Amino acid sequence: MQVFKGVLLASGETTDITVEGSQVTKVGKTTESGLDCPGLMALPGFVDLHTHLRQPGYEASETVLSGSRSGAAGGYTALFAMANSDPVADTASVVEQVMKLGEEAGLLEVRPIGAVTKGLAGTELSALGLMANSKAKVKVFSDDGHCVHDPLVMQRALTYVKGLGAVIAQHAQEPRLTEGSQMNSGELSTELGLKGWPSVAEESIIARDALLAEQVGARLHICHLTTAGAVDVVRWAKARGIQITAEVTPHHLMLTEDLVRSYDPVYKVNPPLRRTEDTLALREGLIDGTIDIIGTDHAPHSSEKKDCEWEQAAFGMVGLEHAASVAQEVLIESGASDWKRFTEVMSSKPAEIGSLEGHGTIAEGQPANLVLLDPAASRTVTAVTHSLSHNNPFAGRELKGRVVHTVFRGKFSVKDGKVKNA
Amino acid sequence: MPLRTVLDSSDISRAIKRISHEILETNSGSEDLVLLGIPTRGVELAERIDTSLAEIDPGYVSNLGVLDITMYRDDSLDAEREIRPTQIPTSGIDDKVVVLIDDVLYSGRTVRSALDALIDIGRPRQVKLAVLVDRGHRELPIRPDFVGKNLPTSAAERVNVMLANTDGSDQVVIEQ
């Protein structure tokens, strides 16, 4: 039995949490002694609907184990692993393999995402039903990294996946409008001579897919929103009653295109960093509920993929270990929202969108998946984290909030800031 | 920082006059003379010696120019230094007697640079060196032909030459 004494809940209440075996058995004051947790927030373990674990295929960048360690250090108890591995997660055997690697690591729950189309090629549907019925019980499908751009393929995928009770997470990027694109399209891309990535390339796909989802009555999730216009389109779709959810990354909430002036590929990401106006609209959308969740789009790359010319470099940044601090900055430190909303965007909503049970709540009789964090602590982000890759655009920045303990199925995956060895 | 004036305005005028006389004496007249000042203060000194020569010798034909040595320096290069124009009088320097003129002679490196610069421009018959102050501490086998004042100094001291057109007044001071 483990008792967390004097924790602060998102509701503001101070209480004790009792964990027995893998479950929470009591949320309330108890006379039992335990671990004193003064000043620590107890929240449901975080759930990331958008992680690239790179295994199988790119083990130099990340493995399921190293990604699990990084996730646990960031307070996560569940990660959804994107399908763009090699081989692509477009068959039952690949998703089962990923799930098995996750169980072996044992630090958090790894939920494989299946590819929408074979080989992410955008033309033929992958083995959607077989993946859903496999041991991995896939509930989220995505070609992330690529857009399912063919409207007919998207329409059929939405229709088919609806029957499986699953959701499609769309990487909204019109491919013709973004051929060779390197950064946000605007005055800065003009000056820097880098091919622009117009916001309309994102917004037009969201609008199209929202209408397709409405037509077939399916659920649709939009990955990494980046523009003010995209927030407007999602707001409009929700008002219309379309079953649409949306996600924003930590980096798009805080970083802007000005960083590209350095031509440092650590700031190269797909979709690209946008303008200040866009980050403000994204924050507003996250606070008012237009945007449902924070998804990290944790995209580790080995250093040789970034130690080169901007146009040669890979897209992507890591995110698991600072996402909670960014969420705290945007929702709490800003004074704009509260810990309940924080819990929704970091845990309960992503669990709901991903049909993931046993996460997203701290309740008696539920699995003990929780995080204890010290919101008052400040820390300087370092490039080197538990990830195998160091492509961290937040390195050197001072952020608030530190994960002290992470508990997965009743056991510490992180204790006193130290990740348990698997 | 203590300052010591070692030459005042009248000392400088006398020194210029004496150097001018010596130039004429050793050259047995002003024929074929070319005066080249080394920027910055060598240029003003050259102008004043030129004026003085004209006063002394009514037949003096002025061949006055500027020799910039920035691109020929070998000591602590300063890339922010502006390259100044080199102006060679229309007579050219081939077969002439060139008098290089600078304010202070110290290590000799500036003069070495000036000799290199000169050779890239032409082939003088003779090259002579006139300086207002020789403060010693030579690092190269170079000696002046005409000296305003020999001024034994320690390496820690600084010799500042100020001239009327460049600095507002004529004087030479030592900073310790």
Add this chain to the structure above:
Amino acid sequence: MKHLTSIRELDTGSAIAILDNADELGAVNSREVKKLPALRGKTVVNLFYENSTRTRISFEIAAKRLSADVINFAAATSSVSKGESLKDTAQTLEALGADAIVIRHPMSGAAQTLATKGWISGSVVNAGDGSHEHPTQALLDALTIRQIKKSGDDLAGIKVLIVGDIQHSRVARSNVLLLSLLGAEVTLAGPETLLPKTFAAMGCKISHSFEEALAEKPDVVMMLRVQRERMQGTFFPSEREYAAKWSLSGERFKMLGNQTIILHPGPMNRGFEISNEAADDPRSAVLTQVRNGLSVRMAVLYKLMAGEG
């Protein structure tokens, strides 16, 4: 100053100082001994990922006039993605003794990346990166305008019109930044698809009509070299239509003032963006540009490399 990768690294004073030095260094080209010992013992590497014989030769002669040793390294002519990385190539060249790398690269930002990544300790000179910048070209253009217009230190009040495929032009970008820094009024002219309105933020005016722009009586008209393969398909309907609207020829050529300077960074597509008549006109300063290219590159190499010893 250790690198020159963008005009953004200059202020008015340092830009004028480079032009002044270039003016003085230009005099060396008319001497019998066309050599200065300023960079004796130093090594300059021309690392060219794109073919550009003119720029490469200009940098080569400039370095040699300053007594530096020059190594020409033509990197993969086809694709950079094949073969050795920029990092390895640059580090190899430095291990062989390069004190400065003059880089021409098809990707925007490559020169800045080379200068700032900490791969090498020597100087980096941008000889053209993607469609980003070509700072020495802008400096030689500014010097040419200053000499012909006898405008003093800067280019205050001089009206410069730059015409053509602005979108893909590093020459246009460097010129907008430098000429406006020096006080000139720069107007860019080109078809809408090749001249997005976002250029205005760099400090210039935008025109989509060559005739209207010429009616403003520019003091300088700079014609950009047009990559003809871009003039068909999605940017412009046809080469013929482009030439009809945007070449300096016929009636448009007649609109030029008596004192208007014609510039072109070369090599010219005679009969396409510029007519023979315009290219050979006495108002054309194309060869002065070439000569000034040498002086400007000498001044830049001297500024970056001297003082390191």
